[in-house]
Amino acid sequence: MKKILVFLALVVIQLSNAQQVDPLLAKDAEAQNIWVDSIMKSMSVDEKIGQLFMIQAYSNKDKKHEQFITSMINKYHVGNLIFMQGTPEKQVTLNNKYQSLSKVPLMIGFDGEWGLDMRLKNTYRFPWNMALGAIKDQELLKETGKRIGEHCKRVGIHMNFAPVVDINTNPNNPIIGNRSFGEDKENVTQKAIAFTEGMQSVGVLANAKHFPGHGDTATDSHHTLPTINFSEQRLDSIELYPYRKMFDAGVASVMTAHLSIPSLEANSKLPTSLSKRVVTNLLQDKLGFQGLVITDGLNMKGAANYSSPAEIDLAAILAGNDMLLIPQDVPESIKLLKQAFENGTLTEERLNKSVRKILKSKYLVGLNNYKSISTENLQKDLNAPYDEVLHRKLIKNSITVIKNQDDILPIKNLEDKKIAYVSLGDDKGKSFYKMLKNYTKVDVVSDKHLSVLMQRLQKYNLVIVGFHKSNKHPWKGYKFSNKDLVWLQEIARTKKIILDVFASPYSLLKVKSFTNIEGLVVSYQNSELAQELSAQALFGAFDVKGKLPVSINDDFKVGEGVVINNNNVLEYTVPEEAGVSSEKLSIINKRIDTILKEKMTPGGQVIVARNGKVIYNKNFGYHTHLKEKKVKQSDIYDLASLTKILASLPMIMKAEEDKKISLFSSLGDVLPRFKESNKDTLLLKEILSHYGRLRSWIPFYVNTQDSITKKNSNKYYRKKRTKKYNIKVAKDLYLTKDYRDSIYKHIVESEQRERVGYKYSDLGYYIFKELLERKYKKPLNKLVEENFYQSLGADRMTYLPLNKFSKSEIVPTEKDTYYRNQLVHGYVHDMGAAMLGGVGGHAGLFANANDVAKIMQMYLQKGTYGGKKYLDSETLDKFNKRYYADKKVRRGLGFDKPQIRPEEKPTCGCVSDKSFGHSGFTGTYTWADPESGIVYVFLSNRVYPTMRNRGLVKSNMRTKIQEDIQNAILLE
Structure with missing residues (x-):
């Protein structure tokens, strides 16, 4: 039976x-x-x-x-x-x-x-x-x-x-x-x-x-x-x-x-x-x-x-x-x-x-x-934006974290990190390293001798090791060499490391021990895109959720994979992944061609992000019209008045949260020198809104020049630093230290505008600089560095750039013939900020577009970025509000806002009323729109060779590009 x-x-x-x-x-x-x-x-x-x-x-x-x-x-x-x-x-x-x-x-x-x-x-x-x-x-x-x-x-x-x-x-x-x-x-x-x-x-x-x-x-x-x-x-x-x-x-x-x-x-x-x-x-x-x-x-x-x-x-x-x-x-x-x-x-x-x-x-x-095949638009059809979007999805979903000891991933608390990158294997990791640098300062460390390499790694507390093998075809060798295995274990023995494998996971079979490797990532292939996306994954640009498709001895079983959640940092991708048409966005390229052709500026940088995804990132032109040095992404520009919302304003918002200031305090109450002056009763809220009847600016430097020859007076200046003349204005130009008080005296004694109403003024930010430094007992440049820039990974944003960068990394501004009588290069262009030693509340900040975008994205994310809370969302809402709109004042507290009056043109007129930003005299501009999710940064040195070069301003090219961006958003 x-x-x-x-x-x-x-x-x-x-x-x-x-x-x-x-x-x-x-x-x-x-x-x-x-x-x-x-x-x-x-x-x-x-x-x-x-x-x-x-x-x-x-x-x-x-x-x-x-x-x-x-x-x-x-x-x-x-x-x-x-x-x-x-x-x-x-x-x-x-x-x-x-x-x-x-x-x-x-x-x-x-x-x-x-x-x-x-x-x-x-x-x-x-x-x-x-x-x-x-x-x-x-x-x-x-x-x-x-x-x-x-x-x-x-x-x-x-x-x-x-x-x-x-x-x-x-x-x-x-x-x-x-x-x-x-x-x-x-x-x-x-x-x-x-x-x-x-x-x-x-x-x-x-x-x-x-x-x-x-x-x-x-x-x-x-x-x-x-x-x-x-x-x-x-x-x-x-x-x-x-x-x-x-x-x-x-x-x-x-x-x-x-x-x-x-x-x-x-x-x-x-x-x-x-x-x-x-x-x-x-x-x-x-x-x-x-x-x-x-x-x-x-x-x-x-x-x-x-x-x-x-x-x-x-x-x-x-x-x-x-x-x-x-x-x-x-x-x-x-x-x-x-x-x-x-x-x-x-x-x-x-x-x-x-x-x-x-x-x-x-x-x-x-x-x-049967019908014959057409060759028309063949390349376009075979290499469409959709293919790039799909490819990115696949790589992002495949990246696999198989060890994450002490939550080393995603990399955060950047203020505490000194990061080195070491490349192993026999292929290049150039794209990986280039993308790592978008998030924070990362140094390549290499040498032919292990002992020298280890010595060079001493000052770093985190080492990212990339194992790179040929991506030519899937049959290429993927194994670690004996030398690489020895070097890997020696680095891991003394340093915290993250090993990222750009090869078959089987390459890990030869690694004898994973004990000292805190972070282990498998990225499977060494393509440019895999390198770029894996670098982003290390900093938490997107969720990482891949699962190992094979086992690695008894160490890691098939199906293993640690989920790493998005850390709310910028992601770098293609327009379509953010719901934007790359074809329409490419119109910006034509605008840039016009800008260069008509010499509105020698060069610049443009970044566009949507919903936290950078979708356009272009460096164009040269440092000067001599065309000797092309603009790089790492190059930094004088941000001019963007300083107001990228340095002073975040500290003002923090001070307000820390209850060190009140928006309803009067100037006389918070700064004794203004007591009983004509500015005694001005509210901080009024000053931030440019509603305080302050003069737009004061040319302080004119008072230090001979009235006849217009040359800088020996009474105030020396070519070399001395104990008395210690304020460095520019190369070989030092101002007497006493003059800082004279600047504030001029502000205190300056006449108020008789007519009540909106008037843009730099003077308020001289005042806020002094106020913040008094309250926190530190200079403004140190305050923003310690409270914001370091942890944001904004390592290309700084005051006093020559203290940190070489001249070749800094884009020059103007050939000054009226005050400093030299090419202003590495020193702040604004005369008043220069007379304060380069650190002003209204000017003095330098950065590349990428780091400007980080702060603007932090604002857009209601005060959070990289897993850290910088400001309360309520604070951002409070400052991104017009308090004198009924008086036709378009400004929020510190932030510029879209136009109210028809004659004003701070934006393209096509952004939402919730949007905010600022422009700068040197040819800079940044804007963020909570409704469209757009962050836009435009940096240039349009004041080269002189500030009389107003083509960029007259053409409204910065806001025309803003309109191009809005028009490129796909209907959803």
């Missing part, structure tokens, strides 16, 4: 397998059958045999090769081509030509596992499967398959030989490795099904390879016949598992591998691709697969070493394959196949079965209604 039950169970299994859904059946099956029948009836035996071949076609070869392919189609009726290396334009042209020659439309195949880039130049490359295997969200795999399918379809490809479904259980596998989704059968299966569904949804046939499983081999079937000595039970439970599931999901085709598997085929010299037991009995009968069965490349030694090319081709067909991939001798194979047909070895029924499946496949991909 037990035997009968077992027998019945086997019968049920066989019947259920045999009843697998036909993946080649079109929705309009009746029309499909009619088309297939009509073609079959018109075909000769020679034409039918020709359908069995898929030969190599190149788009980078000469006319002789084209003539060869033409001959194969015309003379031998070859029905299928696999395109290899070349360019998409040439491939489309040849595809159209070859299709026009064929009586039955050609099936075009392609080996594009990670996209067209696998074979074609100037096309898109998505991550290798090992990286995709780390992604939890299967929808992203589906999206990837779909997009690769769309690319294939665009160049006339009907079948892509992907995905690889081999379960890579052997770390030493020389040919699969990175091409596999990993070692876990469930994960591999889920990824492969999602990828297949995506690709086939757009009419491109997927191909599951390499049947029955190439994942646990230590040799390459391109060069020899690998042997797999596993039992049938093991193969059934592991290697065959994804195939069964994929057949249920409707994969259209399977590629048979060149392997020796004694448990499946007794003849150990017979490749599985030529074995009837494997191809027919196992794949089609037992597993019930009804789709197209294709051999792996018959030029590979795993098959080619077995017999002559013609005998191999015949054996492959007799084994049950439907299509011969890359046959080596088509004429001889056709002869042998015809002989077999004539002597009955190859029956008509058997031949018709394969030809019919091939024709069904051709109908399924639309070849019953």
